[in-house]
Amino acid sequence: MQQVKLGIIGGGTVGSGVYDALQRNGALVASRLGVNVVVERVAVRDLKKVRAAKIPKTLLTTDWREVVFDPQVQLVAELIGGTTIAREAILAALKLGKPVITANKALLSAHGEELFAAAKKYGTNLYYEASVAGGIPIIKALREGFVGNRINALYGIVNGTCNYILTRMKLEGADFGAVLADAQRLGYAETPPDLDIDGHDAAHKTGILASLAHGFWINPKKIHVEGIRHISALDIKFAGELGYTIKLLGTVKKLEGNCRVQVSVYPTLVPNSHVLASVNGVFNAVFVRGDVVGDSLFYGRGAGKDATASAVLSDIGDAVLDLKSGAKNRLPAFVPHECSGAVAPIEEVTSQYFVRLNVVDKPGVLARIATIFGESNIGISSVIQPEGHEGKSVPLIFMMHYATNGAAMKALAKISKLPSVKGRPVMIRVESFE
Ligand SMILES: NC(=O)c1ccc[n+]([C@@H]2O[C@H](COP(=O)([O-])OP(=O)(O)OC[C@H]3O[C@@H](n4cnc5c(N)ncnc54)[C@H](OP(=O)(O)O)[C@@H]3O)[C@@H](O)[C@H]2O)c1
Structure with a gap:
């Protein structure tokens, strides 16, 4: 032989x-x-x-x-x-x-x-x-299996460490720091853990998938990256009450118009009814939407x-x-194709949002915040004021309609300056997979 x-x-x-x-x-x-x-x-x-x-x-x-x-x-x-x-x-x-x-x-x-x-x-x-x-043959699937598809959207849970931490936070109602320390002790997180928990490892992988899907090599500096350090047990709890699970998602989405693509990594509220919400522990999954094939899911061990x-x-x-x-590059591993595209700046990408504020419990606060959202043309889809105090302040949760990230960030910056708003507002994007 x-x-x-x-x-x-x-x-x-x-x-x-x-x-x-x-x-x-x-x-x-x-x-x-x-x-x-x-x-x-x-x-x-x-x-x-x-x-x-x-x-x-x-x-x-x-x-x-x-x-x-x-x-x-x-x-x-x-x-x-x-x-x-x-x-x-x-x-x-x-x-x-x-x-x-x-x-x-x-x-x-x-x-x-x-x-x-x-x-x-x-x-x-x-x-x-x-x-x-890791073991999921997603590169081969994109290169060969989906050669006849335009990839309109791709979502990946591609960092096992973050998924392990978020899964345990959800199951145990535990805080980020405690779960991270335990994950390090058990060998599921590196020391220092920054590359994983700050989203950079997921960004490397998301960039590779985006490049393959869209035919132009993604400059990693253009990828908007947020990690999971700031996700608290409270966010996971409130998201759960609203029917969502928080996942660190790599998102690659074709935007309207030619060759502009969202390429980002950030914690995302995933509806519990969506299959990605059930990807737990160190497992990875990549959800691909092709214009011919429709939706496909790849699931498996992402490392080891x-x-x-x-x-x-x-x-x-x-x-x-x-x-x-003798055909040394029968199917080259990466070929620039279709167009020379561009990564859309995050400010121009539209999302829905979960916003959690800590506010002083007195009349008029909600109205002031709603006015700022209104002036920024951001619609509120629901407001929840759960029971319970954090010192002298109370949590206030908003679910927001679609708005550009630029508008949402500006509105939140204004809101954070209100004397009745205590601490840093939390904004987590919501994905509906429509
Ligand atoms: N671990 C995973 O689950 C996983 C999953 C997907 C991708 N990857 C990627 O796979 C690659 C390897 O990861 P790993 O986890 O196997 O790393 P690792 O356990 O640290 O192994 C690295 C190996 O490279 C050798 N090495 C380092 N510098 C060298 C040099 N200058 N010359 C010769 N040998 C050298 C080391 O030698 P010694 O053994 O003598 O120190 C060691 O055997 C990385 O790019 C990683 O991102 C890893």
Whole structure:
């Protein structure tokens, strides 16, 4: 049987997972592809480290160049993370015409355009299934399964740490800080946790999905990102009473007019009747609305050794078939297409809103706030004043009709200056999935 020799850069969680999965299912992969994938070299930082996978010492090196430039290595998997050495190694491999597989969303977000241009220039391919939503084959679905669709909307729960925290806050009525500390103790959140809980990891993945769906590479600086730090047990409770669950959603929506797309990450009130509201714990899900297919849902494990290895193996399969057929970039992993679009500034995007204020409990306060919303042309769909005091103030909840984010933010800035409004107003967008 034909053999393809694989070089792996990185033998950590994902690298070990890929090595193990090939040991376990290599024969199955070979019988399906008609090609035997053999691991030729593995680069790591520390040769003495005890690893989850039993990688033979003879395969190990501390120099990634010994993987990339090894003439035996036909295919390279970059699994070290980071945006410097990983970029250098990928560019070097592509320059040699070797297909590359990466799980590195941070690198693709920052340098995707350059890397895909290099793959094209050197007549090879760059695969990245593992970079978004771990084991869910969403990249392949968008590239191949939905090749005949315009993607009018896409919503993703793509950060398992945030989803785990929000799920536990909802189930236990617990505060953010307490759940985060426990998640760190249990290994579900990193220390420091900022990349996840401030929404940046979700933004890297949402940007990659948006680029693929809309055919122009999204500049990560244009993505509006809000994390979940400010979400309180009270917000989750009141949202629940109104029939919603709060999720950190990556949103990619085609706006009216040509090629303007909303690309954002923020906590969102999802109606409990919508399937995304039931995606709990560390699970990920991506909801795609294509103009031909309609609505589709992808659900699964978004991270971890085995789920991520499964995605890398899928890419290995594609790359191996390309090598076998001699068509090195049969279906390039990313091709600019359709139009040169633009990300719409968040101020111009319209949303519905949940607004929670703490106000002094006296007559006239509600009228003053309603006047500011009215002057800003923002309609109130309902007002709720739940029982209970927070010191001398009481919570006041507004559900708002569609308005631009610019108008909503301006109105809230004015409202926050009213002497009767205490503390920072909370504004969470509401998604109706219409
Ligand atoms: N973990 C997940 O669930 C997951 C899911 C999706 C995507 N990803 C992505 O997958 C990539 C790898 O993540 P990971 O969790 O596997 O990371 P990890 O556990 O920290 O492993 C990184 C590996 O790279 C090696 N390494 C680092 N710098 C190196 C260098 N300069 N030269 C050679 N080897 C080097 C490390 O060597 P030592 O072992 O000797 O330290 C380690 O084996 C990242 O881009 C990440 O974003 C991870």
